[in-house]
Amino acid sequence: MVWRPTLPRDARESVERLAVRKTYKLFIGGAFPRSESGRSYAVTSSKGEFLANASKASRKDARDAVVAARKAFGGWSGATAYNRGQVIYRIAEMLEGRRAQFAAELVAADGVSAKKAGELVDAAVDRLVWYAGWSDKISAIRGSANPVAGPYFNLSSTEPTGVVAVVAPPMGPLLGLVSVVVPVIVTGNTCVVVASGRAPLPSVTLAEVLATSDLPGGVVNILTGDAAELAPWLAGHMDVNGIDLTGAAPELAVACEQLAAENLKRVIRPPDGEIDWLADPGTGRMTAFLETKTVWHPIGV
Amino acid sequence: MMFEYAPAPESRDIVDIRSSYGMFVDGDFVDGTGPSFKTINPATEEPLAEIAGASAEDVDRAVQAARKAFAVWSAMPGAERAKYLFRIARIIQERARELAVLESLDNGKPIRESRDVDLPLVAAHFFYYAGWADKLEYAGYGTRPIGVAGQVIPWNFPLLMLAWKVAPALACGNTVVLKPAETTPLTALLFAEICRQADLPPGVVNIVTGAGDVGAAVVAHPDVNKVAFTGSTEVGRLIARNVAGTAKKLTLELGGKAANIVYADAAIDQAVEGIVNGIFFNQGHVCCAGSRLLVQESVAGELLESLKRRLGTLRLGDPLDKNTDIGAINSAAQLAKIRELSEIGDQEGAERWSPPCAIPERGYWFPPTVFTGVAQSHRIAREEIFGPVLSVLTFRTPEEAVQKANNTPYGLSAGVWTEKASLMLWTADRLRAGVVWSNTFNRFDPASPFGGYKESGYGREGGRHGLEAYLAT
Structure with missing residues (x-):
């Protein structure tokens, strides 16, 4: 039996189809929970029009995200560099497939032209591809075989720092976000990201990309909400090993750096001026969250 | 058995200690306007010299001198900077015995260590970084120096820590204001004299003396561009x-509570030597000391028996005696801290053991000490004692060894003893x-x-x- 719509022909023509909107939630441990606080906030376009209600993450969400990131650290840091590179490249593939969706979100969020939005998505994809290739090369340029004055094998190699908190830049909701998150994880760190409070929607859509890219749950955790509320909890968290304050306003950054001193977190300070996210990023964002381990062993018979 | 040795003291006449020392600012020794203080020989408690104390104004003068010298030093071709550093390295070698004796007098460490470990490494460090000065463009961190480096160093390896700080800073084109520890300023001040012998331009190296407040003034000075500190995590x-x-670049080398893991298949005699060297070298005043021995349960009895037998042969006493293995604790304050934590070890139920060991009547001494039956929760297993005190824990599986080794906020160093290479690399990896x-x-x-790693600094x-620490990357 063939199913037939029951609506009369004239009625179907007069009613516009009602869109099914997406609920924008947090991304913690590979799942998409709402904030445990039950809070949300209205996100508007660059023209002030309502776009969606985003989850407003709380301290508890931030702490849950750190637990998820710590849980994921052993597996992700222990994966082969080749495997991590493959996963990052897979993220690029998934992002490319959603090019139109991200471009539309960037047009809405930032009021950029459709052409510019497309270029920004392309740049984000290309950045992922660039970093993917670094996974099995960074230790080669940052490590060393050391010619010590004695009969010892002496090798220095890089290892990820651990769990890193990232305050993503308020501008650049996709390219800026990708540019701060990927250098942290490609080397084996896991992270908790505070997304742009102003334009959080692309970060949640990026989470959907991450969730379908073979990235293990918990490697990237994304919180939407107020950076001034969330960042200090992460900066003072004793199980967070590093913090990138690129997106923190000056006063917030100082407060966070002071809190970060409590367990000697590695810190990236915010830039002096605007960052050109289209420029060559260099290796600094990777090396800021790398440790050097030097192993000695005697040589003899 | 313990052999009797005749005393074999190194002559202290090789070094001429003045009754008072000024600070070293802009190429000259100058009086300080802060409170002066005495540095003492911790093995005898006799005062060695009166040292000028720096005030905040003195620190400011030193920073200004360094700033002025930065213009000259950073503009100098790397090859020329290199030659100054090679000169310094050579003079250190020429005056090595004098520096070693002075280090042992001021610090309390055995002459065998200052002569055979500290001084050779100090000279080697200057040679090594001298060679980098004109090769920076090949290193991968750029070639631009940062500016004035404020450096604060500890008392456990006074001249070696100076070398670790000063040599790379100068090679990269920075100038320095260095604050040595208040209990061990003498070799730093002799180093200042070496800078003069080398004709190092005035202001490139400045040395300000005093206690923690002077170090704090160096760190907080607004015209310091780079801060390097070695000392406690606190x-x-x-x-x-x-x-x-601030825009200051910071590197920190802090405390540790290193695990020394001995697997059942390890060469026991070699492991025992390594354990002894790990915790009793330099009286345990070593941030990377192997202060937690993790031994696999099946060999714990055998290993501890060997270890105790070996500790019975260690000789504690006059640091200037060439046969001495364990010298003096550096200060009364440090001795009090070691005693306090050891007493807490007793109270928490660990079992204390020391070999029979005569303690000199004067000076600060602590016998080599081993605590067995230590749990991970005990403070002697968690806190840095910075003395000749070993805490022994056991494990059954490699996973347990790694878990216990990493169960600390510190992450400076670790040891692994096994004859199986794959197990060694597996452990080192984790x-x-x-x-x-x-x-x-x-x-x-x-x-x-x-x-x-972690709270051991960055x-x-x-x-x-x-x-990297001394280039604007």
Whole structure:
């Protein structure tokens, strides 16, 4: 039996189809929970029009995200560099497939032209591809075989720092976000990201990309909400090993750096001026969250 | 059995200690306007010299001198800077015995260590970084110096820590204001004299003396561009908080509570030597000391018996005696801290053992000490004692060894003893520590990067990696 719509022909023509909107939630441990606080906030376009209600993450969400990131650290840091590179490249593939969706979100969020939005998505994809290739090369340029004055094998190699908190830049909701998150994880760190409070929607859509890219749950955790509320909890968290304050306003950054001193977190300070996210990023964002381990062993018979 | 040895003291006449010393600012020894203080020989409690104390104004003068010299020093071709550093390295070698005796007098460490470990490494460090000065463009961190470096160093390896700080700073074109520890300023001040013998331009190296407040003034000075500190994690935290919100670049080399893991298949006699070297070298005043022995249960009895037999042969006493293994504790304050934590070890139920060991009547001494039956929760297993005190724990599986080794906020160093290479590499891979010594311990080399994970600080000293801290990357 063939199913037939029951609506009369004239009625179907007069009613516009009602869109099914997406609920924008947090991304913690590979799942998409709402904030445990039950809070949300209205996100508007660059023209002030309502776009969606985003989850407003709380301290508890931030702490849950750190637990998820710590849980994921052993597996992700222990994966082969080749495997991590493959996963990052897979993220690029998934992002490319959603090019139109991200471009539309960037047009809405930032009021950029459709052409510019497309270029920004392309740049984000290309950045992922660039970093993917670094996974099995960074230790080669940052490590060393050391010619010590004695009969010892002496090798220095890089290892990820651990769990890193990232305050993503308020501008650049996709390219800026990708540019701060990927250098942290490609080397084996896991992270908790505070997304742009102003334009959080692309970060949640990026989470959907991450969730379908073979990235293990918990490697990237994304919180939407107020950076001034969330960042200090992460900066003072004793199980967070590093913090990138690129997106923190000056006063917030100082407060966070002071809190970060409590367990000697590695810190990236915010830039002096605007960052050109289209420029060559260099290796600094990777090396800021790398440790050097030097192993000695005697040589003899 | 213990052999009797006739005393074999190194002559202290080789070094001429003046009754008072000024600070070294802009190429001259000057009086300080802060409170002066005495430095004493910890082995005898006799005062060695009166040292000028720096005030905040003195620190400011030193920073200004360094700023002025920066223009000259940073503009000088690297090859010329290199020659100054080679000169300094050579003079250190020429005056090595004098420096070694002075170090042992001021610090209390055995002459065997200051002569055979500290001084050779100091000279080697200057040679190593001298060679980098005109090769920076090949190192991968750029070639631009940062400016004035404020450096604060500890008392456990006074001249070696100076070398670790000053040599790379100068090679990269920075100038320095260095604050040595208040209990061990003498070799730094003799180093200042060496800078003059080398005709180093005035202001390139400035040395300000005093206690913690002088160090704090150096760190907080607004015209200091780079801060390097070696010392306790507690002070490291304060410094990290202090530089927050500034543009100052910071490297920290802080405390440790290193695990020394001995697997059942290890060569026991070699492991025992490594354990002894790990915790009793320099009276245990070593941030990377192997202060937690983790021994596999099946060989714990045998290993401890061997270890105790070996500790019975250690000779504690006059640091200037060439046969001495264990010298004096550096200060009354440090001795009090070691005693306090050891008493807490007793109270918490660990079992204390020391070999029969005569303690000299004067001076600060603590016998080599082993605690067995230690649990991970005990304070002697968690806190840095910075003395000749070993805490022994046991484990059954490699996973348990790694879990216990990493169960600390510190991450400076670790040791692994096994004859099985794959197990060694498996363990080294999983230890969250900046230096892993396998089948050896407490080895140092200017070509090899040193520094910690987690709360043991950040940045590396030594090797190509050590340049990064002193270049504007």
